[in-house]
Amino acid sequence: GAVVSQHPSRVICKSGTSVKIECRSLDFQATTMFWYRQFPKQSLMLMATSNEGSKATYEQGVEKDKFLINHASLTLSTLTVTSAHPEDSSFYICSARGLADRPYEQYFGPGTRLTVT
């Protein structure tokens, strides 16, 4: 149980375009979803926290107009990188937590490798 998927696993886009990444909880209802960014050989950095049906809470320094997060249902959250630039190239990872889970518990997706050319 507690499986989280991401789609796509890899995406290449041109500078200036937008790309959407999906995060799905496959076998549980995710009341809270998290989006992380990870650069090579570095740690995971939390970008934002989203609760189903409400606006995402962004971490300091993360541009909310650039990284649009939608958590429209209890099983799906999306991250849209708008007007992507090469410096947005990174590994994006989502995680999810269900209502019945321990408060710190997060189930991680497999990640999405974004390359902006």
Added chain:
Amino acid sequence: GESVGLHLPTLSVQEGDNSIINCAYSNSASDYFIWYKQESGKGPQFIIDIRSNMDKRQGQRVTVLLNKTVKHLSLQIAATQPGDSAVYFCAEAGGSNYKLTFGKGTLLTVNP
């Protein structure tokens, strides 16, 4: 704050040896500490956790030790196997929303 250079701390061990991976955390108010394993190109995988009111917890082949006095956490892996090769992250959680704050990570390489 911590520097985030391009080189992860590394630990290289022989198959069958015990491994000890260390982590310093920053927030003395954190309630939970978790160890994750991340293989190349994949998301983090939960290994073991420990609550702040404990100082040791054991799992299958793994033990986590917590020293709150010096804000230090360690992960011990017994009889390390090649499949244990990965990057290991500690994370701390606390506060009203229990966000995870990840440490730098350590690259463990197990030589056959």
